[in-house]
Amino acid sequence: MEDLSHDSVNRFLLRERYEPRDLFDEVKPYINLLDGTLSADDTVIDKPHSNPKLTDLLGYIYSGRHHRTVKGIQLITLYYTDLSGKSVPVNYRIYNKHDGQTKNDYLREMITEVLEWGLKPHAVTTDAWYSSRKNLKFFKNKELKFLTGIAKNRLCSVDGKNYTKVQNLEIPENGLIVHLKKFGQVKVFRRSFKNETPRYYVMYAPDKDALFLISLIEFKELHSIHWGIE
Numbered sequence: 001m002e003d004l005s006h007d008s009v010n011r012f013l014l015r016e017r018y019e020p021r022d023l024f025d026e027v028k029p030y031i032n033l034l035d036g037t038l039s040a041d042d043t044v045i046d047k048p049h050s051n052p053k054l055t056d057l058l059g060y061i062y063s064g065r066h067h068r069t070v071k072g073i074q075l076i077t078l079y080y081t082d083l084s085g086k087s088v089p090v091n092y093r094i095y096n097k098h099d100g101q102t103k104n105d106y107l108r109e110m111i112t113e114v115l116e117w118g119l120k121p122h123a124v125t126t127d128a129w130y131s132s133r134k135n136l137k138f139f140k141n142k143e144l145k146f147l148t149g150i151a152k153n154r155l156c157s158v159d160g161k162n163y164t165k166v167q168n169l170e171i172p173e174n175g176l177i178v179h180l181k182k183f184g185q186v187k188v189f190r191r192s193f194k195n196e197t198p199r200y201y202v203m204y205a206p207d208k209d210a211l212f213l214i215s216l217i218e219f220k221e222l223h224s225i226h227w228g229i230e
Contacts, residue, residue, distance in 0.1 A: 020091045020110070024117050027088040036082040038090075038114070038121040039226045040107055040130055043075045076103055078110050079229045080119060087229060090114050104130060108138050115142065123147060125226035136183050136204070143206040147222040150200050155181040156188060166200045174216045175203070187214045191223075 074095035081087040091114050093106040101109075107130055124139055128149035139146045152167040156178040163181055170176075171190040180186045186202040193199065203219060205211040 020093070020113065021117065023092065024090050024114065024119075027090060028118075031080060031086060031088055032082040032084065033118055034083075034120050035122040036080050036119075037222060037225045038111065038119070038124045039079045039081065039229050040124075040126045041077045041079055041229050042103070042127075042129065043077065074103075076106050076110070078107075078114060080114075080121065081225050081229075087225075090119060104132055104135055107135065111138075111142070111144075123222055125222055127226075131202075133182055136180075140184075140204065140206070145203070145205045145210075147201060147203045147219065147226065150180075150188075150202050152198070152200055154200070157181070167198070171200075175214065175219065177212065185211060187211060187219075189216075189219050 076093045076095060077089050078091040079087050080090045091110040093110060095103065095106070107126070111124065121144065123145040125146065126135070126148045128151055131148040131150045131154075136146070136148070150166060153165045155163040156166045156169060157163045158169070158176070158178055160179045163179075166178075166188060169178070169188070171188055175187045175189045177185060178188050180188075180202060184204075185208070186204045189201045189203070191199050191201070201219070201223070203211075203214050203222075205214060
Protein backbone atom coordinates (compact mmCIF):
# COMPACT_ATOMS: atom_id res chain seq x y z
CA MET A 1 0.00 0.00 0.00
CA GLU A 2 2.86 2.40 0.75
CA ASP A 3 4.06 2.19 -2.85
CA LEU A 4 0.61 2.94 -4.31
CA SER A 5 0.99 5.77 -6.82
CA HIS A 6 -1.76 8.02 -8.14
CA ASP A 7 -1.30 6.81 -11.72
CA SER A 8 -1.26 3.14 -10.73
CA VAL A 9 -4.58 3.61 -8.92
CA ASN A 10 -6.11 5.20 -12.02
CA ARG A 11 -4.93 2.34 -14.22
CA PHE A 12 -6.28 -0.19 -11.73
CA LEU A 13 -9.72 1.40 -11.56
CA LEU A 14 -10.01 1.51 -15.34
CA ARG A 15 -8.67 -2.01 -15.93
CA GLU A 16 -10.31 -4.22 -13.32
CA ARG A 17 -13.99 -5.12 -13.22
CA TYR A 18 -14.56 -3.90 -9.69
CA GLU A 19 -17.42 -2.04 -8.10
CA PRO A 20 -16.64 0.91 -5.78
CA ARG A 21 -17.51 -1.15 -2.68
CA ASP A 22 -14.92 -3.75 -3.72
CA LEU A 23 -12.26 -1.04 -3.71
CA PHE A 24 -13.29 0.14 -0.23
CA ASP A 25 -13.27 -3.40 1.17
CA GLU A 26 -9.81 -3.93 -0.33
CA VAL A 27 -8.22 -0.90 1.39
CA LYS A 28 -10.26 -0.94 4.62
CA PRO A 29 -7.86 -3.21 6.60
CA TYR A 30 -4.96 -0.82 5.93
CA ILE A 31 -6.46 2.42 7.25
CA ASN A 32 -7.81 3.95 10.44
CA LEU A 33 -11.45 4.74 9.62
CA LEU A 34 -11.73 7.48 12.26
CA ASP A 35 -10.89 11.19 11.97
CA GLY A 36 -9.03 11.23 8.67
CA THR A 37 -9.51 13.56 5.70
CA LEU A 38 -11.72 12.74 2.71
CA SER A 39 -10.63 14.48 -0.51
CA ALA A 40 -12.28 14.66 -3.93
CA ASP A 41 -10.01 14.39 -6.96
CA ASP A 42 -10.71 14.73 -10.70
CA THR A 43 -8.39 13.10 -13.19
CA VAL A 44 -8.49 12.96 -16.96
CA ILE A 45 -6.97 9.76 -18.34
CA ASP A 46 -5.58 10.71 -21.75
CA LYS A 47 -6.80 8.52 -24.61
CA PRO A 48 -5.52 10.46 -27.65
CA HIS A 49 -5.71 7.56 -30.10
CA SER A 50 -9.13 6.19 -29.16
CA ASN A 51 -12.28 6.77 -31.19
CA PRO A 52 -14.95 8.53 -29.07
CA LYS A 53 -17.69 7.01 -31.24
CA LEU A 54 -16.61 3.54 -30.10
CA THR A 55 -16.27 4.28 -26.39
CA ASP A 56 -19.22 5.53 -24.31
CA LEU A 57 -16.95 6.82 -21.54
CA LEU A 58 -14.63 8.74 -23.84
CA GLY A 59 -15.06 12.44 -24.45
CA TYR A 60 -13.36 15.78 -24.93
CA ILE A 61 -12.58 17.11 -21.45
CA TYR A 62 -10.66 20.09 -20.12
CA SER A 63 -7.40 18.87 -18.56
CA GLY A 64 -5.78 20.87 -15.78
CA ARG A 65 -2.52 19.10 -16.52
CA HIS A 66 -2.46 20.17 -20.18
CA HIS A 67 -4.48 23.40 -19.71
CA ARG A 68 -6.59 22.55 -22.74
CA THR A 69 -9.31 20.18 -23.90
CA VAL A 70 -8.09 16.62 -24.49
CA LYS A 71 -9.63 13.32 -25.51
CA GLY A 72 -9.91 11.02 -22.54
CA ILE A 73 -11.86 9.42 -19.71
CA GLN A 74 -12.79 11.39 -16.60
CA LEU A 75 -12.27 9.66 -13.27
CA ILE A 76 -13.70 11.10 -10.04
CA THR A 77 -12.06 9.59 -6.97
CA LEU A 78 -12.46 9.99 -3.22
CA TYR A 79 -9.16 9.66 -1.39
CA TYR A 80 -8.95 9.14 2.36
CA THR A 81 -5.89 10.21 4.33
CA ASP A 82 -5.81 8.72 7.81
CA LEU A 83 -4.11 10.15 10.88
CA SER A 84 -0.86 8.33 10.09
CA GLY A 85 -0.69 10.11 6.72
CA LYS A 86 -1.56 7.05 4.66
CA SER A 87 -3.66 8.04 1.63
CA VAL A 88 -5.79 5.55 -0.33
CA PRO A 89 -8.72 5.69 -2.78
CA VAL A 90 -11.99 4.66 -1.12
CA ASN A 91 -14.62 5.33 -3.79
CA TYR A 92 -14.77 6.34 -7.43
CA ARG A 93 -16.91 7.01 -10.45
CA ILE A 94 -16.03 6.99 -14.14
CA TYR A 95 -17.93 9.88 -15.68
CA ASN A 96 -20.58 8.76 -18.15
CA LYS A 97 -22.38 11.57 -19.95
CA HIS A 98 -25.24 9.22 -20.80
CA ASP A 99 -26.32 8.36 -17.23
CA GLY A 100 -27.83 11.79 -16.49
CA GLN A 101 -25.63 12.59 -13.48
CA THR A 102 -23.19 15.43 -12.97
CA LYS A 103 -19.84 15.29 -11.20
CA ASN A 104 -21.50 17.00 -8.25
CA ASP A 105 -24.13 14.24 -8.14
CA TYR A 106 -21.34 11.67 -8.14
CA LEU A 107 -19.56 13.43 -5.28
CA ARG A 108 -22.58 13.50 -2.99
CA GLU A 109 -23.41 9.90 -3.85
CA MET A 110 -19.85 8.71 -3.15
CA ILE A 111 -19.61 10.52 0.18
CA THR A 112 -22.97 9.10 1.28
CA GLU A 113 -21.72 5.61 0.40
CA VAL A 114 -18.42 5.75 2.29
CA LEU A 115 -20.18 7.11 5.38
CA GLU A 116 -22.60 4.18 5.18
CA TRP A 117 -19.66 1.80 4.79
CA GLY A 118 -18.22 2.94 8.11
CA LEU A 119 -15.79 5.74 7.27
CA LYS A 120 -15.87 8.56 9.83
CA PRO A 121 -13.77 11.42 8.42
CA HIS A 122 -12.80 14.48 10.40
CA ALA A 123 -13.06 16.71 7.32
CA VAL A 124 -13.80 16.83 3.59
CA THR A 125 -11.69 18.78 1.10
CA THR A 126 -12.50 19.76 -2.50
CA ASP A 127 -11.41 22.24 -5.11
CA ALA A 128 -13.61 25.11 -6.26
CA TRP A 129 -15.43 22.97 -8.83
CA TYR A 130 -17.33 21.28 -5.98
CA SER A 131 -18.10 24.42 -3.97
CA SER A 132 -21.71 24.81 -5.11
CA ARG A 133 -24.21 25.86 -2.46
CA LYS A 134 -25.94 22.48 -2.81
CA ASN A 135 -22.71 20.63 -2.06
CA LEU A 136 -21.83 22.85 0.90
CA LYS A 137 -25.29 22.35 2.39
CA PHE A 138 -24.88 18.61 1.83
CA PHE A 139 -21.63 18.64 3.84
CA LYS A 140 -23.35 20.71 6.51
CA ASN A 141 -26.29 18.30 6.76
CA LYS A 142 -23.84 15.41 7.13
CA GLU A 143 -22.16 17.39 9.96
CA LEU A 144 -18.83 17.37 8.15
CA LYS A 145 -16.10 19.94 8.57
CA PHE A 146 -14.90 21.04 5.15
CA LEU A 147 -12.28 22.99 3.25
CA THR A 148 -13.08 23.99 -0.31
CA GLY A 149 -11.79 26.45 -2.85
CA ILE A 150 -14.20 29.15 -3.98
CA ALA A 151 -14.35 31.52 -6.93
CA LYS A 152 -13.15 35.08 -6.37
CA ASN A 153 -16.65 36.44 -7.09
CA ARG A 154 -18.47 34.46 -4.38
CA LEU A 155 -20.48 36.85 -2.23
CA CYS A 156 -19.56 37.18 1.44
CA SER A 157 -20.46 39.55 4.25
CA VAL A 158 -18.61 40.43 7.44
CA ASP A 159 -21.75 41.79 9.14
CA GLY A 160 -24.29 39.40 7.60
CA LYS A 161 -26.00 42.22 5.68
CA ASN A 162 -23.71 43.92 3.19
CA TYR A 163 -22.39 41.41 0.67
CA THR A 164 -19.38 41.84 -1.58
CA LYS A 165 -17.15 39.62 -3.69
CA VAL A 166 -14.65 37.70 -1.58
CA GLN A 167 -11.81 39.26 -3.60
CA ASN A 168 -12.81 42.68 -2.21
CA LEU A 169 -12.36 41.67 1.44
CA GLU A 170 -9.33 42.45 3.55
CA ILE A 171 -8.46 38.94 4.71
CA PRO A 172 -5.73 38.55 7.34
CA GLU A 173 -3.31 35.65 7.06
CA ASN A 174 -5.07 33.71 9.83
CA GLY A 175 -8.46 33.94 8.09
CA LEU A 176 -11.68 35.88 8.50
CA ILE A 177 -15.11 34.81 9.74
CA VAL A 178 -17.76 35.80 7.18
CA HIS A 179 -21.27 34.93 6.08
CA LEU A 180 -21.19 33.08 2.77
CA LYS A 181 -24.34 34.14 0.92
CA LYS A 182 -27.21 31.64 1.21
CA PHE A 183 -25.09 29.30 3.33
CA GLY A 184 -23.98 30.74 6.66
CA GLN A 185 -20.82 31.38 8.64
CA VAL A 186 -17.49 30.14 7.32
CA LYS A 187 -13.87 31.12 7.74
CA VAL A 188 -12.28 32.41 4.55
CA PHE A 189 -8.58 32.25 3.71
CA ARG A 190 -6.59 33.85 0.93
CA ARG A 191 -3.42 32.40 -0.55
CA SER A 192 -1.13 33.86 -3.16
CA PHE A 193 1.08 31.68 -5.32
CA LYS A 194 4.03 32.77 -7.42
CA ASN A 195 2.97 34.20 -10.80
CA GLU A 196 -0.71 33.43 -10.08
CA THR A 197 -3.71 35.42 -8.99
CA PRO A 198 -4.79 34.93 -5.36
CA ARG A 199 -6.94 31.91 -4.52
CA TYR A 200 -9.71 31.82 -1.96
CA TYR A 201 -10.84 29.02 0.33
CA VAL A 202 -13.53 28.56 2.94
CA MET A 203 -13.59 26.30 5.98
CA TYR A 204 -16.64 25.24 7.94
CA ALA A 205 -17.12 23.35 11.20
CA PRO A 206 -20.47 21.99 12.46
CA ASP A 207 -19.76 23.39 15.92
CA LYS A 208 -19.78 27.20 15.96
CA ASP A 209 -17.08 27.43 18.62
CA ALA A 210 -14.88 25.08 16.56
CA LEU A 211 -15.39 27.31 13.52
CA PHE A 212 -13.97 30.32 15.37
CA LEU A 213 -11.04 28.21 16.57
CA ILE A 214 -9.97 27.10 13.08
CA SER A 215 -6.33 28.16 12.81
CA LEU A 216 -3.95 28.96 10.00
CA ILE A 217 -2.05 25.80 10.91
CA GLU A 218 -5.16 23.63 10.49
CA PHE A 219 -5.97 25.32 7.19
CA LYS A 220 -2.45 24.69 5.89
CA GLU A 221 -2.55 21.05 7.01
CA LEU A 222 -5.82 20.34 5.20
CA HIS A 223 -4.70 22.34 2.16
CA SER A 224 -1.48 20.32 2.03
CA ILE A 225 -3.35 17.01 2.28
CA HIS A 226 -5.75 17.90 -0.51
CA TRP A 227 -3.35 19.42 -2.99
CA GLY A 228 -0.82 16.69 -2.27
CA ILE A 229 -3.33 14.24 -3.74
CA GLU A 230 -4.06 16.15 -6.94
